[in-house]
Amino acid sequence: MEKGTATPLTKPLRCIVKLGGAAITCKNELEKINEENLRAVSIHLREAMMSGEIVDMDWSKRPEKADVSVDVDGISDQITLESSNFVVVHGAGSFGHFQASKSGAHKGGLDQSLVKAGFVATRISVTSLNLEIVRALAREGIPSVGISPFSGGWTTFQRNVASADVTTVAKTIDSGFIPVLHGDAVLDHSQGCTILSGDVIIRHIAEILKPKYVVFLLLTAVDEEGSWRVVNPAPKSMNEQVEITVAAHDTTGGMVTKISEAAAIAKLGIDVYIVKAATDHSLKALKGEVKGKIPDDWMGTAIRFMRK
Amino acid sequence: MEKGTATPLTKPLRCIVKLGGAAITCKNELEKINEENLRAVSIHLREAMMSGEIVDMDWSKRPEKADVSVDVDGISDQITLESSNFVVVHGAGSFGHFQASKSGAHKGGLDQSLVKAGFVATRISVTSLNLEIVRALAREGIPSVGISPFSGGWTTFQRNVASADVTTVAKTIDSGFIPVLHGDAVLDHSQGCTILSGDVIIRHIAEILKPKYVVFLLLTAVDEEGSWRVVNPAPKSMNEQVEITVAAHDTTGGMVTKISEAAAIAKLGIDVYIVKAATDHSLKALKGEVKGKIPDDWMGTAIRFMRK
Structure with missing residues (x-):
């Protein structure tokens, strides 16, 4: 481990939540989000970690509108945005799966054109899902911040975690935000590249940040x-x-x-609790x-x- | 500096390119990409760093199509995807600017609801631009991989770079990819948070990775x-x-x-060369x-x- 082996938090971590890929996407349609489930899960997460008023934190353009749809001027300092310490990690579902399996990016071999292109394609797909999940959470008032494992220096050796910047995850929590990580295509020191699953990420973060409990939200x-x-x-x-x-x-x-x-x-x-999402x-x-x-x-x- | 102070590359870095925010977005319209310029710049970048066949590496859904539009099976191992060592850094333009200036996220103060919400909103906006730029480059056959500075542990102290994971940037290059970074909302050790500009990121990477030259592509x-x-x-x-x-x-x-x-x-x-983009x-x-x-x-x- 190069980094992040000792990362104390100011306030203990309450919970790591896994959003199962199948629970938040439509399994049989390429890159399609299960909007209903994602919305329900987002509301549950807010109810579990926050109280008080809801402040929409996604000020980006919405598909149906040409301009900002959030009343930014209405956000007063009377509103407190305290959340308890959560980490969210999500799977890929119908994002990334096609790209990774078609190219064999999980098996490595970056000298092959198909693997290299598939690695790029996989990262595009999973980061676009991450963006949509961060936006869904932010719309529900959760101060969510995306952290892409590849960007955060997560690498593997023989498909086990070799380096991981858990320090950034801890700093994000300490600053009052909810880190949102995801299964990602990463560099592997033995085979060039691989797919790092959300479950492995959770185990690694749990080892270092010691949450009180971990919840896996699954489709079934x-x-x-x-x-x-x-x-x-x-x-x-x-x-x-x-x-x-x-x-x-x-x-x-x-x-x-x-x-x-x-x-x-x-x-x-x-x-650890394994439970059906949105119930x-x-x-x-x-x-x-x-x-x-x-x-x-x-x-x-x-x-x-x-x-x- | 916590990390990345000595990061040798297997092959020297040829060039760091800044894509000016104004050159690749439409300044007067919220979160609107200047498609024409971005496409022209992407083609120029490919011509500058690669030769041979073009392999589309964006296998994600396109707005006009329901399914994958790339002939993945046509990617043979006869094709070589060698690129010379480039780093791309882009600005925000009409992405992020509204969110940052409206909230004052550049001035810090995460105890204020507006700043905290604006920080989340800014990151959503700039990461969505990063995704679009990575996709545009990937469509032109550039093996581009997004690296978000916040995720990469970039922090500031009194708005100067305090920590930065340049190691991940170097590993990405050494693995044959083109890292694509961007101006980002980051944590600041003195004022809580700030906006880290793409220009500061370039100077920092240039100090460590010593490119042969740096090109700023601007609107005018x-x-x-x-x-x-x-x-x-x-x-x-x-x-x-x-x-x-x-x-x-x-x-x-x-x-x-x-x-x-x-x-x-x-x-x-x-x-250093400062020049009008897409010329x-x-x-x-x-x-x-x-x-x-x-x-x-x-x-x-x-x-x-x-x-x-």
Whole structure:
């Protein structure tokens, strides 16, 4: 690690939130945002981290309007814009996936024209998604600031994080902003380049900034049929030190992978919640209302380190 | 300086190019790109730094089309995508200016709601311009990669650069890409935040990466009436160590400021050319064709360090 190994925060980090790519984009349409879900998630995030008046912080041109649509002069200093310390990290969904998989940018090899062009194309796609998410959050009054991992000096070695500027993330939080990072195409010291996933970014930031809890907002974390149940104590087949509250009939490989990523975070002593985006359950998780005893009617997956 | 004080490049940096905000945007219309100029400048940049076939590297959705419009499968490994080492830095023009000036984000004071909101709004605006410029360059076959100074850990102290991750800029170049930076809203250690101009970024990168020459592409660097003349040797009123080839009837304060910024770069021993964007003169400057004796018919301003 070149940078960011010791980065104290003035105020502790409350939460890292992952916005799953599939939850905020339309999976089957190239570069299409799921506006409804993104708006709902943005409102939930504001409710979880802020109180008081809503100040629209996206003063850029909107598609339907020729000029600024925000009443900037109405922003008085009576309004306080305090937010608790959150970090947002989002996936790519239908942004970046086509470009990366078509070019093989995740496998490296920048001497190949297709990989090099695909690397450029992938970064264009994921940064355009980041911009749209930052704008959506800013419109809801969240002082969001985009931090692109490539720009922030995140690199990998054999696809593990080799360098990362977590100092900038910490300074951004300390200045009262909400950093918004994303899965990105980055340089890799062994194979030239790769794709750094949002989940790996979260684990790395969690290790250094020690949030109280981490929430993964996914498209389908909960079986709508209500087939989830609380498994307590932890099943012996899982790591014994980690308590997992998990669905009985979870068949998706993606979910298992997600749980093992999350388990690595839980082992740091950080509670992890995996929950369907834009639901009452996700709002509860974001607010930290499932931090202690999990309510009986809460639907989602909780992963916790068991102190012996 | 926390980072990036010694950053060697495998191959020397040939040129840093500033795309003036006024040259690539429409000054009097909020967040409007000057498509014609941007396209012409992109073509010139490609001609100056690359040869061979053009590979479109912007695979994102275009406004007029629902799906990918690039023939990705046609990108064969017979095509070489070598470019000489350039860095592009652009200004803000009609992006960011409204947001920054309306909020006073350049004067700092993040405890004020208006400044905080304006900081968020400014970053949204300038990063959306950066994305458009990266896309325009990528469409012309330039392997451009956006690096946002805020994300790259650029901060200021009393509005001078306090930290900057030039290492990432260097690694990007060494990996065969063209970094595209921009004037940005950044954190300031004395006043909370400020606006870091593209010109200051260029001077800082030039100090560390020592380009052979620097080109400022402006909207109106040349008086169309042809009232420019070569002043040689340098007038006594200027720094005697710097030779300036300057217009006789330059009355713009902006131009004088630009020249003094440029003079600071020239003092590092780096030739600086200030020239009207999207002209034959700017193409000559970008190609380095005015590096030695300046052609009689070349219109622009050259600033050079005179070795005694």
